[in-house]
Amino acid sequence: MDSRSDRLHIVFFPHMSHGHLIPTMDLARTFSKHVGVKATIVTTALNAALFSETIERDQKLGLDISIRTLRFPGREAGLPEGCESLNSVTSMEMGLNYYKAIRMLREPLAEILQEFRPSCLVADTMFPWATEVASRFGIPRLIFHGTSLFAMCAFFSVRLHEPHREVGSDHELFILPGLPDEIKMTRMQLPSYVRERIDNDLTRMIDESVEADGASFGVVVNSFRELEPAYSEHYMKVLGRRVWHVGPVSLCNRSIQDKEQRGNGNKSSVEGQECLEWLESKKPDSVIFLSFGSMFEFSGQQLLEIVMGLEASGQQFILAIRNKGNTDGDDVLPKGIEKSVKEKGKGLIVRGWAPQVLILEHEAVGGFVTHCGWNSTLEAITAGVPMLTWPLYAEQFYNEKLVTDVLRVGVGLGAQECERWSSERKFLVGRKEIEGAVLRFMVGEEAVEIRRRAKALGEAARRAVERGGSSYCDAEALLAELRSKLP
Numbered sequence: 001m002d003s004r005s006d007r008l009h010i011v012f013f014p015h016m017s018h019g020h021l022i023p024t025m026d027l028a029r030t031f032s033k034h035v036g037v038k039a040t041i042v043t044t045a046l047n048a049a050l051f052s053e054t055i056e057r058d059q060k061l062g063l064d065i066s067i068r069t070l071r072f073p074g075r076e077a078g079l080p081e082g083c084e085s086l087n088s089v090t091s092m093e094m095g096l097n098y099y100k101a102i103r104m105l106r107e108p109l110a111e112i113l114q115e116f117r118p119s120c121l122v123a124d125t126m127f128p129w130a131t132e133v134a135s136r137f138g139i140p141r142l143i144f145h146g147t148s149l150f151a152m153c154a155f156f157s158v159r160l161h162e163p164h165r166e167v168g169s170d171h172e173l174f175i176l177p178g179l180p181d182e183i184k185m186t187r188m189q190l191p192s193y194v195r196e197r198i199d200n201d202l203t204r205m206i207d208e209s210v211e212a213d214g215a216s217f218g219v220v221v222n223s224f225r226e227l228e229p230a231y232s233e234h235y236m237k238v239l240g241r242r243v244w245h246v247g248p249v250s251l252c253n254r255s256i257q258d259k260e261q262r263g264n265g266n267k268s269s270v271e272g273q274e275c276l277e278w279l280e281s282k283k284p285d286s287v288i289f290l291s292f293g294s295m296f297e298f299s300g301q302q303l304l305e306i307v308m309g310l311e312a313s314g315q316q317f318i319l320a321i322r323n324k325g326n327t328d329g330d331d332v333l334p335k336g337i338e339k340s341v342k343e344k345g346k347g348l349i350v351r352g353w354a355p356q357v358l359i360l361e362h363e364a365v366g367g368f369v370t371h372c373g374w375n376s377t378l379e380a381i382t383a384g385v386p387m388l389t390w391p392l393y394a395e396q397f398y399n400e401k402l403v404t405d406v407l408r409v410g411v412g413l414g415a416q417e418c419e420r421w422s423s424e425r426k427f428l429v430g431r432k433e434i435e436g437a438v439l440r441f442m443v444g445e446e447a448v449e450i451r452r453r454a455k456a457l458g459e460a461a462r463r464a465v466e467r468g469g470s471s472y473c474d475a476e477a478l479l480a481e482l483r484s485k486l487p
């Protein structure tokens, strides 16, 4: 059925950081592929520019999808010109101004909703006030968290029971109460805003998000039913939320061009091309890929340890880093190291944007060292690639537990401490530990079993989004319910 009267218009309002923008764009594109759905993405001009070509390609294919821009009140919040994303934030202080700025988007969003009167608003969890704004116009508001259901359940377990207050030291293990599996963590692995209970714009936003969670129409998650069923059930039954699983959303990128440009401002990076050509000459499962998301910059000292550890392991590798390498200070690798790594033929260091989905999909890639950002984790699961986990900050230690203890498609590298801020650059893991972990992971006995499980999970992920698959059906069920609410 696709008559004018049952056409749905869904407005998507992503948080402005790559880790949220990328999956929300994919989410909007996923929904716009269903019959009778018009999708509008609301974001600022600088963020819109990152995706404009992909959206234009979708429009040419006949999809009803577009971007509507709004002005980012950065100046009013004390941010420098051009800072419209958490990715441009370089200190905790700037971060707090950034959270101030996003609070100011409340009325601009209301104006857009008043103009469009859409059938539904899908807004990021970072905008808790969007539930109230939508309700002014009688519009159901769905929340997009951007992370795993497991992480959300773990978050609520810690928030409700505060098990970290019962232990005697930062490194003593405690069990996360009430979860379907026995999950153990230490206080140092919890996000800093949980450990420290500071009162600021970020922690207030988190408290308000928890309230908005309960008051909203439900939650759309970038996950699939077969992946973390016990946690889906826990989230729905114990926490009383409605959930629609619609992932992995990265699979909406079908063409090479979409995959290459994803998150990279309509460009295919030269270094990315080089990686893909290099992989062509490698045997299946013989290369380890390392990438730590869209934000984190290691210190120069830590990067050197990583490169030395990798070289000593004798394994072939691609290392993607966000450090620009054009400033003084400690974020630079010693002169000439990239060239020397390349000349030895064992590895590549990528400073530009790596075409991560294409690299993970390549048959030569047999392992992924990840910070456990949820997008990267799910992209590896989707590609059937096992993970060596190195969580760094935010909810990444929760995602690590899902990968290593529940799904058992990865092993931990031994990270112990959750950083306070994504740009905090401490020395973390030494070359010997990296060498040992990489060897065990790539060629040890355990690797065979982990690889088998990872490949099976990847097949399940791909089936979920096909017509008739669990995520496809969940999206259809949500759309049917929204249609039933149309006047």
Ligand SMILES: O=c1ccn([C@@H]2O[C@H](COP(=O)(O)OP(=O)(O)O[C@H]3O[C@H](CO)[C@@H](O)[C@H](O)[C@H]3O)[C@@H](O)[C@H]2O)c(=O)[nH]1
Binding pocket: 018, 019, 020, 022, 145, 146, 147, 262, 263, 291, 292, 293, 294, 295, 296, 320, 352, 353, 354, 355, 356, 357, 372, 373, 374, 375, 376, 377, 379, 393, 394, 395, 396
């Ligand atoms: O060179 C690169 C670097 C990153 N990516 C992509 O960028 C995204 C990165 O997302 P993610 O892996 O989730 O990492 P972050 O950017 O660190 O994400 C933030 O947002 C996530 C979703 O809420 C959280 O899980 C993380 O903890 C938080 O740091 C992924 O789609 C990657 O494929 C590339 O394509 N090329």
